Amino acid sequence: MACKMKNVPFKGTPEQEAALKVVIAELKDEKGSLMPIMQKAQDIYGYLPIEVQCIIANETGIPLEKIYGIATFYAQFALQPKGQYQISVCLGTACYVKGSGDVFNKLSEELGIGAGECTPDGKFSLESCRCVGACGLAPVVMINDAVYGRLTPDMVPEILAKY
Amino acid sequence: MENVNIKINGLAVSAPAGSTILDAARLAGIRIPTLCFMKEINEIGACRMCVVEVKGARSLVTACVYPVNEGMEVFTNTPRVIESRKKTMQLLLSNHNRSCLSCVRSGACEFQTMAVELGIEDEGYYDGDKTPSVIDDSAVHMYRDNSKCILCRRCTAVCEATQGIACIGANHRGFKTDIGSPFEMPLADTTCIHCGQCIAVCPTGALSERDDTAKVIAALNDPSKTVVVQTAPSVRAGLGEEFGYPIGTNVDGKMVAALRRIGFDQVFNTDWGADLTIMEEANELIERVTKGGVLPMFTSCSPGWVKFCENYFPDLTEHLSSCKSPAQMQGAMIKSYWAQKKGIDPKDIVMVDVMPCTAKKFECTRDDQDANGVPDVDISITTRELAKLIKGFAIDFTILPDEKFDDPFGIGSGAGTIFGATGGVMEAALRTAVETITGAELPKLEFDDVRGTKGIKTASYEVGGMTVKVCVASGLSNAREVMEKVRNGEMNDYQFIEIMACPGGCVNGGGQPRQPGYVRDTVDIRALRAKVLYDMDNSESLRKSHDNPCIKAVYDEYLGKPGGEKAHHLLHTSYVKREINNYTSD
Numbered sequence: 001m002a003c004k005m006k007n008v009p010f011k012g013t014p015e016q017e018a019a020l021k022v023v024i025a026e027l028k029d030e031k032g033s034l035m036p037i038m039q040k041a042q043d044i045y046g047y048l049p050i051e052v053q054c055i056i057a058n059e060t061g062i063p064l065e066k067i068y069g070i071a072t073f074y075a076q077f078a079l080q081p082k083g084q085y086q087i088s089v090c091l092g093t094a095c096y097v098k099g100s101g102d103v104f105n106k107l108s109e110e111l112g113i114g115a116g117e118c119t120p121d122g123k124f125s126l127e128s129c130r131c132v133g134a135c136g137l138a139p140v141v142m143i144n145d146a147v148y149g150r151l152t153p154d155m156v157p158e159i160l161a162k163y
Numbered sequence: 164m165e166n167v168n169i170k171i172n173g174l175a176v177s178a179p180a181g182s183t184i185l186d187a188a189r190l191a192g193i194r195i196p197t198l199c200f201m202k203e204i205n206e207i208g209a210c211r212m213c214v215v216e217v218k219g220a221r222s223l224v225t226a227c228v229y230p231v232n233e234g235m236e237v238f239t240n241t242p243r244v245i246e247s248r249k250k251t252m253q254l255l256l257s258n259h260n261r262s263c264l265s266c267v268r269s270g271a272c273e274f275q276t277m278a279v280e281l282g283i284e285d286e287g288y289y290d291g292d293k294t295p296s297v298i299d300d301s302a303v304h305m306y307r308d309n310s311k312c313i314l315c316r317r318c319t320a321v322c323e324a325t326q327g328i329a330c331i332g333a334n335h336r337g338f339k340t341d342i343g344s345p346f347e348m349p350l351a352d353t354t355c356i357h358c359g360q361c362i363a364v365c366p367t368g369a370l371s372e373r374d375d376t377a378k379v380i381a382a383l384n385d386p387s388k389t390v391v392v393q394t395a396p397s398v399r400a401g402l403g404e405e406f407g408y409p410i411g412t413n414v415d416g417k418m419v420a421a422l423r424r425i426g427f428d429q430v431f432n433t434d435w436g437a438d439l440t441i442m443e444e445a446n447e448l449i450e451r452v453t454k455g456g457v458l459p460m461f462t463s464c465s466p467g468w469v470k471f472c473e474n475y476f477p478d479l480t481e482h483l484s485s486c487k488s489p490a491q492m493q494g495a496m497i498k499s500y501w502a503q504k505k506g507i508d509p510k511d512i513v514m515v516d517v518m519p520c521t522a523k524k525f526e527c528t529r530d531d532q533d534a535n536g537v538p539d540v541d542i543s544i545t546t547r548e549l550a551k552l553i554k555g556f557a558i559d560f561t562i563l564p565d566e567k568f569d570d571p572f573g574i575g576s577g578a579g580t581i582f583g584a585t586g587g588v589m590e591a592a593l594r595t596a597v598e599t600i601t602g603a604e605l606p607k608l609e610f611d612d613v614r615g616t617k618g619i620k621t622a623s624y625e626v627g628g629m630t631v632k633v634c635v636a637s638g639l640s641n642a643r644e645v646m647e648k649v650r651n652g653e654m655n656d657y658q659f660i661e662i663m664a665c666p667g668g669c670v671n672g673g674g675q676p677r678q679p680g681y682v683r684d685t686v687d688i689r690a691l692r693a694k695v696l697y698d699m700d701n702s703e704s705l706r707k708s709h710d711n712p713c714i715k716a717v718y719d720e721y722l723g724k725p726g727g728e729k730a731h732h733l734l735h736t737s738y739v740k741r742e743i744n745n746y747t748s749d
Binding site: 008058063067068074 | 328332345346
């Protein structure tokens with residue numbers, strides 16, 4: 001059965017699954033072990049897609065909804081993978097007053113994804129951050145380690161085209 | 164246990180050590196309003212409607228979780244307390260869809276009642292953003308409108324603690340928190356078993372059964388259709404509550420009168436279908452025991468339980484009796500035997516059943532529930548929907564005369580009647596199975612060991628030189644406990660296991676009238692409603708399914724013998740093995 005939430009296709013390997021099962025077997029009988037299991041699972045896969053949460057549910061007997069509830073409660077858990085190119089838009093005060101909100105919306109529109117999401121081809125992921133320490137260049141966007149400053153929304157397509 | 168002496172509003176109260184302030188207040192007959200609290204199921208102190216003042220305490224405390232101490236002085240109605248409750252209520256109202264006039268719950272809503280009791284004058288005082296929400300009407304049995312949800316978590320608690328399923332829960336965080344399913348999937352795609360216990364405990368209009376009354380009205384207004392209704396045993400034990408009668412009032416006669424006045428062409432009694440189920444089920448059990456079939460056999464009349472078994476114990480579905488539920492059997496008989504007798508094309512019969520159950524809405528859509536090429540049951544409505552129909556037709560229920568069901572499916576034995584209570588199916592089956600095996604009449608018809616609202620009951624009987632061991636469970640957490648034992652081979656010496664999805668059985672089904680939280684906590688609804696059925700059984704002269712003259716006639720004239728070819732075609736069904744937690748991203 002397909003999950004209704006739009007997601008990047010799952011590319012988990014049998015090795016990853018085996019590693020997760022080892023972790024679960026070690027921890028599952030301990031009280032309060034769900035959080036550490038989920039953290040380890042995220043270490044292994046980089047995020048917690050439905051396939052991974054199903055493995056945890058089946059191996060521990062904990063209902064899937066309990067796992068999902070925790071995964072959506074804590075900011076440390078990601079439901080979407082990070083892209084090959086991680087775009088983070090500074091929405092800190094200086095960048096925001098200089099219009100980084102519009103830059104963010106333009107990126108979101110161009111890529112067809114929202115905050116915390118990844119494009120289906122796995123190339124770009126989008127998130128916001130708070131101050132990268134380059135307020136003089138506001139508004140600032142980082143793509144992996146590259147910094148782009150003094151941006152306007154109409155510069156977005158050109159930058160994305162580089163990748 | 165030692166008692167602790169405290170004062171509540173100046174009144175001396177003695178309560179067992181370890182009690183909460185709420186327990187102590189209830190002992191003393193002092194009501195403290197509660198919203199999220201459900202005894203032993205949801206004790207989370209989250210809604211803060213039960214706040215009280217404790218002398219010497221820095222801040223207000225939540226009575227539902229705060230333990231009593233010797234000498235404690237509690238005040239439940241000080242201006243500070245009232246002010247706090249009002250503010251909490253106003254904040255809840257600020258994120259609540261207040262379309263109360265058109266709400267399914269209006270007039271019987273716990274949340275609305277509380278707002279009125281508190282004397283809220285400005286319900287929109289804190290209005291601002293509202294948590295975004297979507298309506299989930301994907302499942303056949305229910306409707307979830309989170310814009311009316313107050314996040315009390317009663318539904319998720321009952322789903323997890325009582326039923327052991329947890330297909331719904333609180334997702335996300337802070338203002339975005341909502342009650343939903345994993346990965347926002349529609350409820351229909353989850354492990355939900357349609358029991359409706361979440362609906363029964365919801366204090367607002369956020370959860371309700373899918374309303375099928377419009378379909379019933381449309382059928383009644385179609386002159387080409389013969390609209391036949393049947394009512395389950397438990398409906399008569401609950402329906403009165405919708406019209407101001409005390410819990411545990413038998414409204415059998417008035418219910419029949421109301422159904423006639425609504426305009427049903429025939430008003431039949433599912434107790435008859437229950438008797439038919441017993442004939443088939445007892446026969447199946449005897450066959451399995453004597454011919455070495457899969458044992459222990461599980462009952463199959465609770466559709467919530469059946470789906471639970473398919474979901475979580477697919478390896479054990481062979482243990483399920485192949486018998487359809489009483490309502491489905493009766494529907495199949497009405498569309499075959501009765502239709503032929505009356506010369507009506509089964510396609511022109513609309514079979515409506517009134518059930519204490521929301522899972523019946525799912526059951527009647529299942530495969531292999533259409534013995535005559537048309538569904539055995541077309542529309543399944545709950546006790547609550549029947550009340551809605553009666554009110555909508557402006558029928559003054561309280562002054563109705565007592566009327567009798569129509570023949571031939573109006574006669575049910577006492578054994579069929581007690582089907583609505585946990586242990587009832589077992590007792591009814593034992594009455595027939597024991598007499599069939601021994602050929603002698605039972606000196607005593609009551610099987611007391613399987614009665615009562617205990618979650619798991621076991622008993623052992625000597626029948627014709629053989630030891631028969633039986634187990635009865637209600638509430639699916641209890642069922643899970645029993646099933647794990649069956650899976651591990653610990654119940655191999657048992658022959659028959661009765662499971663009902665809802666705690667206490669159908670009398671406490673998800674489609675029964677809703678009672679507020681404090682009533683559910685302080686009154687045993689299950690026992691009071693079950694007593695209606697046991698009292699009816701006691702006052703009947705016909706108390707065994709196999710003695711029901713109309714059952715005998717149907718086998719003589721039409722079906723042949725129990726478990727025969729015709730009976731098998733009409734009255735038995737099949738199950739599927741479901742896979743859970745098998746979802747993919749794309």
